[in-house]
Amino acid sequence: MSEFIPLASPDIRDTDIALVNEVLRSGMLIQSKYVAELENGFLKRSSTNFASAVSNGTATMHLVLRALDIKHGDEVIVPAFSYVATANVVELVGATPVFVDIDLDTFNIDVAQIEKVITSKTKAIIPVHEFGLACNIEAVMQIANKHNLFVIEDAACAFGAHQNNKPVGSFGIAGSFSLHPRKSITSGEGGIVTSNDENLIKKVNILKNHGVEIINQNMEFVEAGFNYRMTDFQAALAVGQLERFDDTLIKKSRLAEVYFNEIKNPKIKLPFVPNDRNHTWQTFHIMLDDSLNQKDVIQYFKDRGVGVNYGAQCIPYQQYYAKKYNHNSQEKYPNAFAAYKQGIALPLYEKLTETQIEYISKIVNEL
Numbered sequence: 598m599s600e601f602i603p604l605a606s607p608d609i610r611d612t613d614i615a616l617v618n619e620v621l622r623s624g625m626l627i628q629s630k631y632v633a634e635l636e637n638g639f640l641k642r643s644s645t646n647f648a649s650a651v652s653n654g655t656a657t658m659h660l661v662l663r664a665l666d667i668k669h670g671d672e673v674i675v676p677a678f679s680y681v682a683t684a685n686v687v688e689l690v691g692a693t694p695v696f697v698d699i700d701l702d703t704f705n706i707d708v709a710q711i712e713k714v715i716t717s718k719t720k721a722i723i724p725v726h727e728f729g730l731a732c733n734i735e736a737v738m739q740i741a742n743k744h745n746l747f748v749i750e751d752a753a754c755a756f757g758a759h760q761n762n763k764p765v766g767s768f769g770i771a772g773s774f775s776l777h778p779r780k781s782i783t784s785g786e787g788g789i790v791t792s793n794d795e796n797l798i799k800k801v802n803i804l805k806n807h808g809v810e811i812i813n814q815n816m817e818f819v820e821a822g823f824n825y826r827m828t829d830f831q832a833a834l835a836v837g838q839l840e841r842f843d844d845t846l847i848k849k850s851r852l853a854e855v856y857f858n859e860i861k862n863p864k865i866k867l868p869f870v871p872n873d874r875n876h877t878w879q880t881f882h883i884m885l886d887d888s889l890n891q892k893d894v895i896q897y898f899k900d901r902g903v904g905v906n907y908g909a910q911c912i913p914y915q916q917y918y919a920k921k922y923n924h925n926s927q928e929k930y931p932n933a934f935a936a937y938k939q940g941i942a943l944p945l946y947e948k949l950t951e952t953q954i955e956y957i958s959k960i961v962n963e964l
């Protein structure tokens with residue numbers, strides 16, 4: 598293989614670029630028709646009544662936490678293994694993230710451990726649908742309903758995922774999607790909040806737009822808001838990808854099948870998909886056994902022209918959290934730590950060929 602295979606590469610087509618150009622020429626650069634079209638597409642796909650496009654998939658959750666008035670003194674349950682943004686947003690509103698370990702089959706929150714950490718201060722759970730696979734969100738909802746907690750689904754990686762045919766982003770009070778280039782659909786930077794709660798979306802829309810509410814056709818500044826809007830040319834980049842998304846999912850699951858068929862190495866654990874769920878393969882995440890060193894493996898792939906990396910962080914182990922909360926995270930969250938230290942994300946995206954996946958699999962088999 599002559600050309601380097603990066604870990605991720607978005608499928609941007611000439612038709613997408615033409616729409617971006619159309620917006621640039623029109624001069625209507627901020628929230629206009631493509632933002633509305635993108636929001637519509639997302640709410641349909643997520644079976645929710647409302648969607649709000651914002652500047653990224655961290656702003657989504659920050660806005661929802663603010664809109665729910667979660668603040669200093671409150672606790673929010675998050676999985677110990679995710680991208681750090683899941684916990685950072687809790688810190689950003691002054692609340693305390695309370696970590697729960699994951700299960701190593703799905704890399705999602707270990708539902709059996711959630712109730713142990715619920716206190717009188719707990720206000721919400723942010724379960725993550727990690728790597729494009731829904732967590733056991735039905736079970737999370739049962740616990741949340743029993744204890745009267747909000748659920749904000751971090752579906753940053755999991756557009757198109759479902760449990761028992763109900764889409765992620767439609768279970769909790771809100772769903773949060775990212776449109777970063779590493780995710781299934783990209784606008785460059787971008788995020789979408791989905792919800793069935795009209796009041797919540799109204800607050801999100803006010804907070805993302807400087808705190809403006811239109812009252813009797815007047816602009817009233819009713820909150821000290823943010824500017825977390827999405828530009829219209831970003832939305833224009835994404836709407837075509839949204840239209841093609843069913844094909845994207847089919848293509849990606851075919852490529853994932855090639856990995857499943859080709860990788861035969863007892864030192865490697867392949868991903869697992871529970872039968873009540875689909876996998877959207879935002880990331881094909883394998884586990885190395887203890888005889889293999891993650892850093893060496895990443896270098897081994899690099900030397901052979903393939904970009905791989907670790908999949909996500911053990912968040913409480915990261916410097917900020919380790920210092921602030923003084924966790925012994927390796928002992929407290931052994932599965933999150935193992936996934937952080939022994940997990941590898943392999944390339945899987947639409948533009949790859951089956952031959953390239955076979956080539957990568959061959960390298961996995963040499964490990």
Ligand SMILES: *Cc1c(COP(=O)(O)O)cnc(C)c1O
Nearest residue numbers: 653654655680682753775776777
């Ligand atoms: C990517 C990601 C985010 C952050 O999304 P951005 O759009 O990059 O801000 C949050 N949570 C998870 C699980 C992610 O993978």
